[in-house]
Amino acid sequence: MSVREEFDAWAAEGRDKGMEDRHWHTAKQALARMPVEAGDTVLDLGTGSGYATRALRERDVGRAYGLDGAPEMARNARSYTDDGNVGFVVGDFGSLPFADDSIDHAFSMEAFYYSDDPIETLEELRRVLRPGGTFYCAVDFFEENTYSHGWQDTIEVDMTLWSKQEYRDGFRDAGFYVAEQDNLADRDVEIPPASEFPTEHYDTREDMVERYRVLGTLLTVGVAPE
Amino acid sequence: MSVREEFDAWAAEGRDKGMEDRHWHTAKQALARMPVEAGDTVLDLGTGSGYATRALRERDVGRAYGLDGAPEMARNARSYTDDGNVGFVVGDFGSLPFADDSIDHAFSMEAFYYSDDPIETLEELRRVLRPGGTFYCAVDFFEENTYSHGWQDTIEVDMTLWSKQEYRDGFRDAGFYVAEQDNLADRDVEIPPASEFPTEHYDTREDMVERYRVLGTLLTVGVAPE
Amino acid sequence: MKRDLMDIVCCPLDKHDLELDVDVEEDEVLEGTLTCTDCGETYPIEDGIPNLLPPDMRD
Amino acid sequence: MKRDLMDIVCCPLDKHDLELDVDVEEDEVLEGTLTCTDCGETYPIEDGIPNLLPPDMRD
Numbered sequence: 001m002s003v004r005e006e007f008d009a010w011a012a013e014g015r016d017k018g019m020e021d022r023h024w025h026t027a028k029q030a031l032a033r034m035p036v037e038a039g040d041t042v043l044d045l046g047t048g049s050g051y052a053t054r055a056l057r058e059r060d061v062g063r064a065y066g067l068d069g070a071p072e073m074a075r076n077a078r079s080y081t082d083d084g085n086v087g088f089v090v091g092d093f094g095s096l097p098f099a100d101d102s103i104d105h106a107f108s109m110e111a112f113y114y115s116d117d118p119i120e121t122l123e124e125l126r127r128v129l130r131p132g133g134t135f136y137c138a139v140d141f142f143e144e145n146t147y148s149h150g151w152q153d154t155i156e157v158d159m160t161l162w163s164k165q166e167y168r169d170g171f172r173d174a175g176f177y178v179a180e181q182d183n184l185a186d187r188d189v190e191i192p193p194a195s196e197f198p199t200e201h202y203d204t205r206e207d208m209v210e211r212y213r214v215l216g217t218l219l220t221v222g223v224a225p226e
Numbered sequence: 227m228s229v230r231e232e233f234d235a236w237a238a239e240g241r242d243k244g245m246e247d248r249h250w251h252t253a254k255q256a257l258a259r260m261p262v263e264a265g266d267t268v269l270d271l272g273t274g275s276g277y278a279t280r281a282l283r284e285r286d287v288g289r290a291y292g293l294d295g296a297p298e299m300a301r302n303a304r305s306y307t308d309d310g311n312v313g314f315v316v317g318d319f320g321s322l323p324f325a326d327d328s329i330d331h332a333f334s335m336e337a338f339y340y341s342d343d344p345i346e347t348l349e350e351l352r353r354v355l356r357p358g359g360t361f362y363c364a365v366d367f368f369e370e371n372t373y374s375h376g377w378q379d380t381i382e383v384d385m386t387l388w389s390k391q392e393y394r395d396g397f398r399d400a401g402f403y404v405a406e407q408d409n410l411a412d413r414d415v416e417i418p419p420a421s422e423f424p425t426e427h428y429d430t431r432e433d434m435v436e437r438y439r440v441l442g443t444l445l446t447v448g449v450a451p452e
Numbered sequence: 453m454k455r456d457l458m459d460i461v462c463c464p465l466d467k468h469d470l471e472l473d474v475d476v477e478e479d480e481v482l483e484g485t486l487t488c489t490d491c492g493e494t495y496p497i498e499d500g501i502p503n504l505l506p507p508d509m510r511d
Numbered sequence: 512m513k514r515d516l517m518d519i520v521c522c523p524l525d526k527h528d529l530e531l532d533v534d535v536e537e538d539e540v541l542e543g544t545l546t547c548t549d550c551g552e553t554y555p556i557e558d559g560i561p562n563l564l565p566p567d568m569r570d
């Protein structure tokens with residue numbers, strides 16, 4: 001199934017809003033770290049409901065664009081804001097429709113690993129970022145987070161399962177400098193008392209603590225060179 | 227008073243260890259984010275007891291060096307480890323005794339603002355870092371942290387009180403890319419119940435929460451360009 | 453889409469500039485077409501959203 | 512100091528290479544002198560720690 005079909009269906013079911021609620025717990029931490037300045041042009045890759053695009057705009061950037069490969073996602077995202085400096089574009093990670101050096105900073109949450117060819121996507125990002133621009137790449141689906149491995153079985157789009165080291169190496173292979181890597185703990189999700197385990201998803205309370213408070217969301221920050 | 231006199235006296239009084247205990251709460255968070263690789267050469271500026279130098283070495287870097295302007299600090303730091311790949315050097319922030327492009331990543335906790343000339347220090351760091359190398363600069367003494375402003379009265383070395391924005395601007399003026407800025411919350415310090423306030427340092431519990439859990443330690447990450 | 457998107461947008465295939473033809477415009481462009489000034493490929497703007505997927509991914 | 516520090520260390524004033532003269536060495540150099548190959552300035556190594564402060568900050 002194509003990205004378009006898979007995620008248009010998600011958008012139609014309203015799953016964009018559910019993702020927004022869950023992903024915000026750690027996405028807000030990554031967004032807060034971004035060195036954006038007033039007037040910057042920023043890009044949110046795989047924007048879904050567009051919450052990160054809207055949050056960046058609140059930091060007084062000049063223009064915030066959300067790109068998504070699923071037209072229904074972009075349509076939903078557009079309907080959640082009437083800020084004229086927020087815009088949505090349908091496009092694919094592998095062929096970004098932006099000019100060289102046209103973006104100051106880019107962000108992506110839980111979307112990068114759907115790319116058909118992650119190195120190509122990173123090269124495209126390097127091309128559109130101005131020298132010194134950053135790419136904040138946040139993912140919950142990564143090698144060390146074994147709790148996420150089963151997701152592929154429920155999604156028909158191929159997913160890339162990189163480790164922390166593979167994220168660093170991939171960024172460097174595509175010509176990025178790696179400035180930071182971190183596990184962002186989700187401190188907002190509620191973890192029930194031990195007596196309620198096993199739950200549907202976790203055998204023990206320790207597992208759920210490891211999943212959310214320790215592994216959390218993997219953030220890799222790349223900086224585009226000259 | 228010179229850095230040497232002021233901090234040699236601190237070292238003689240054992241204040242290096244007290245700082246280590248307190249600063250570790252947030253320094254460990256900054257250190258964990260650094261994208262160091264096995265074999266890297268790393269530098270800890272204003273190393274004090276050398277705890278950050280030792281912690282970096284534990285991440286399997288090739289060599290970790292701590293630089294300090296106070297010979298007694300370096301002497302103490304040296305006495306706390308016998309790892310042959312950890313070394314200490316007496317030197318000044320403004321005239322770093324390292325060759326161009328010789329350092330992969332640099333770190334500094336609660337020391338940068340003692341520099342005689344912070345822009346010159348940043349330029350020196352840019353010089354010694356290889357392209358793509360990072361400088362992780364962590365400070366508790368900054369404009370937004372009004373609780374820290376009184377410190378200057380107790381120290382005879384002149385301190386630079388920059389705001390978050392001034393840190394970003396200063397890094398850029400010295401030719402760094404700014405990759406990240408964050409307030410690292412100190413979640414380890416114990417905050418007494420409201421009934422115990424006012425304390426010696428805080429009028430209300432809210433003040434102490436703001437100081438540690440919100441303002442915390444200001445981290446600015448610079449990346450050296452080509 | 454706002455017209456200022458034209459400053460940074462380009463053809464996803466060959467990265468050349470696009471030309472804007474407007475069919476419906478209110479505060480922003482609601483319906484129209486973006487045409488690559490080099491390869492001539494066209495990209496629709498529908499309900500205010502430009503679809504800049506490579507043509508083979510469009511449907 | 513370990514001898515491999517020589518790979519990266521330089522004169523703090525003019526950034527030229529330093530020459531190492533060893534007085535006492537065990538696992539590492541404990542006492543000795545570093546001399547700038549350009550300006551001739553000397554820097555002491557005491558108790559295993561090189562003092563590379565600019566000379567006017569040394570005392």
Ligand SMILES: Nc1ncnc2c1ncn2[C@@H]1O[C@H](CSCC[C@H](N)C(=O)O)[C@@H](O)[C@H]1O
Pocket residue numbers: 003007008016019020023027045046047048049050067068069070073091092093094108109110111114115116
């Ligand atoms: N190759 C690709 N090109 C463009 N968008 C893609 C894509 N692969 C996946 N996407 C989009 O990426 C999104 C992933 S879901 C995550 C949405 C949002 N960032 C959030 O945090 O909730 C979907 O909206 C999907 O349509």
Ligand SMILES: Nc1ncnc2c1ncn2[C@@H]1O[C@H](CSCC[C@H](N)C(=O)O)[C@@H](O)[C@H]1O
Pocket residue numbers: 229233234242245246249253271272273274275276293294295296299317318319320334335336337340341342
């Ligand atoms: N201009 C300068 N050059 C070199 N070292 C300096 C300096 N100004 C201050 N320092 C050193 O910086 C240290 C600041 S205290 C902080 C020590 C340690 N990083 C910690 O987190 O606990 C002192 O050891 C002091 O000697």
